[in-house]
Amino acid sequence: MTKPEHFGWQGWALIVMLMLLSFCSTIYKYSEPNHPYWDEKFHVTSAQKYLNNHHFMQAHPPLGKMLIALGEIIVDANPPETDARFVDILLIGKHGPDFNMRGYRLIPMILAWLLTPITFIIFFLILRNRILAALLSFVIIFDTGQISLLKAAVLESPLIFSTAFAILAFLVIPKYVKNKWKFALWTFLLGTAMGAAFVTKLTGLFLILLAPLLLLHLWPNWKKWLIAFAFIFAGFAIVTVGIWQLHFSLGTNINPTLPMEGYHTNLHEYREILDQGKNPSLLMFPTILADSFKYMYRSHTNIGDLNLCTPDYGGSPWIFWPFGGKSIHFLSGRSKGGLGNYMYLQANPAVWWTATLSVFISIAMLLGFIFMGQKLRKPKLLISFLILYLGYMLAISQISRTMFLYHYFPPLYVSFILLALVINELKARGPFKGEVISLLCILLSSLMVLGYLIYRPMIDLTPMTDEQLKRRAFFPLWNVRCHNCKQDNLYYKEKWCNPS
């Protein structure tokens, strides 16, 4: 916060309230279901390899999985033999009895919880209005889509937390141009957040756009930007090298049941070091890192291209994501009474569609600014976050492998920032200025709560009739259907084969 006097005790009180709300909506009963679902089945096996010092390579960089392992060390929810149950495999088929997810989910859950105060502070920095910032924070607290995955032992929570923190630093830095220590600290923190995102998931790399975009805010003081860039680079490099080195250092034991006799590599020198049980030196770091990236690349290419004709398929094209399409089916079943229970990654339409609308309005405002000289309060921020949003989407559109709805979480978060910027512009001029904007925000946040109440049963296995599910799944692009029901969707005609 740059001006604590404006934030005040009311700001802190609101943070406490919002965190309480977030606790109720996201954190409470975070250990349910008490077995791994979706990508937890991969990441728990990775975490167990860290816990047992097994060498391994995987499709994703190490940080997220390290945090999952750290949670289990802190909570110690399983005995050592259970924490070694999955070291020989890459994907959990059957989790076995007495397996507890509390520890593995701890850090992702905490980071998901901390996302609320960070988002509130970001909104406050943009809007300079505590109530509006608190109301807009509902986009995090009451979004069923994010809740269903962020508290799980997967990588999205650390990724989105790093994204949010990087955005916070990006907003704070221009305010400390004249304070060299704080300027250095926040630019360094921006670099570390960017690094953390990148060593959690490769898609986090989109945050590097923030470095050149900072020039827009520091211009014409380009020398200051060069200093900022140096600190950003330092933060980024320290985190990236540090985490990867930690990863290499932890994996000292070779498990021959794993791919390539447990080495995951053909690199002779690395195999030798691993055989000797020595930690690789920093001198070998570039070679081993390149080898790990090669492995990641291979893993991603093996996933296969997107094909919406595949039955019971979770993948979706990027153009469907802003509308919440298509929902990912995590779990479902049917009780004896015929009621179905479901766990979907199901977007809260009030949140996602508001965010998408705000992206359109941001583009409209920017086009008005460029072609009609429309006056804007914060055009540089609007341009920056639009570039961040569109940059991510453009990069993703170039990837042919199967992608899933949760790959939209980073730009979704950016679109929340755009929402705040749009509200900030509307506050200044036009028919929505003054009290009307407060009413609009109250209306929007009420809709988000309502959406949460309606869609919550679809993410927490609450029993419901087929009719109740059908009523909720009104949007065809979501492709939600009841358990074992026949597909009847306008856009998805999945089939095993075509009649000859």
Next chain:
Amino acid sequence: MNSGSNSFRNSDWLLLGLVVVMSCFTYFYNYTQPTSLYWDEVYHVTSAQKYLNNSYFMELHPPVGKLLIAAGEKLIDANDDELNRIYKDTNHVKKRAEGFSMNGYRFFPALLSWITAVVLFFIFLAITRTTILATLFSFLYIFDTALSVHLPGALLEGPMLFFCSLSLLIFLHILNIKKPNIKFKVLSFILGITFALTFLTKITGLFLLLLFPILFIGLWPKWKVWIIGMIFAFFGFLITFIGVWHVHISLGTEVTNQGFYSASALYKEALESDNPIPFSLYPIAIKDHLKYSIKYNDGVPKLDMCKVHESGSPWFYWPLGARSITYSKTSHAEDKVGYLMFQVNPAVWWLSAFAVLIAFSLLTCSYLLGLKLKQRFLLNSFCILYAGYMFGISQIDRVMYLHHYLPPLIISFILAALVLNEVKQIGKWEFDHDHKVFVALCLSICIFATYQFYKPLSTMRPLTKAQLEKRAIFPLWNLQCSGCKRNDPFFSPPTICKENQNPYPNKR
């Protein structure tokens, strides 16, 4: 013609002449090629032959388009009576008969699509008030590969777009009058006629109904003037509606082996008698035709992107020109293939889509931030027409094709003109009339160049696989060479059914 002046100078006539000549080359000259029937011509020629032979029939679409196709053949008389009877007992042409000519059947669609260029020129002129800009905007229509393939065919879109454009031109002129004088009444009457003709060519033309409430807002607070206009428009509509159905019903006197379709008992009885259908029976006959049309539509399959040879596409693909439709192809020596495709000119379609985005953006800024616009009412009107059509189409679940986007495409051309009219600056640089002409000129050159690049796909000029692939710059188009695997980025349908086969090894 300069901004503010209404007189047409020699240079303006020259520019109009240029539009006429250029559009003649892209729409009328050589309209008889290809000699074979393509796309829905196989249906419409059979309908036209039923008219020519007084056969009774019912069909999915209203009569005007098919009547015009038949009228062309009657006028040109390109086939002898024998050939003009050959398809009257079928619903679609399976094989083209030896010596069968399409010259007559395509005459009116080709002629009307040529004249549409002139109508659009006058629409652009009404908006921009300068002939040079009107001429350059006409390039959007004249040099689009998809339009130039589809509209001159013996299909319904050529006449429909002509009547639709004429309605829009009249709408613009009515807005300028605002007095119930004779010109206002005549134009309202003609608007009723052109609206009816659009709607009676294809039912999707019904979206023009939105023009009437828009006119009410445009003429407000002179609501009495609007009512007078509506009365004249209604008469125009009614006369045309009854007239067209009268022609259709009175021509269909002979019941063929196709039977009575879904005619009610009364209509059947009248058909069986030797007397002409009495006027009192028209409401029943029209209702029966509409019922048949609805029943037919219900039988049309739904869009299935996982079908191997699906040509349809979802409505939200259309503004980007996806997906292309292959009408026909012929093999040539050296592994070359000649394609006749409904393939968009990306410069035209993407510019138009961008214009729609800017138009909606300007309105958003106007409503949310109080941005002042010169022609806010017109921007509103055409955005409503565009959004209204797209919304209506999005509610239809039968398979739809890229050519169903042609009416909103025409609207987006008009939005492009309105947007350029509004633009005041680009960044910090002021944007005056000369700059606008310069930008329009650059874009027109770009449109013409891309037209030349994509022209082989509309003229069946033989292309190698590499040449076709060079043109397939956008994956959603699904532009694929003959015999090549479908390259859709999202949908790869399995091709064959084999027992216990899983064609998806990487299923998750």
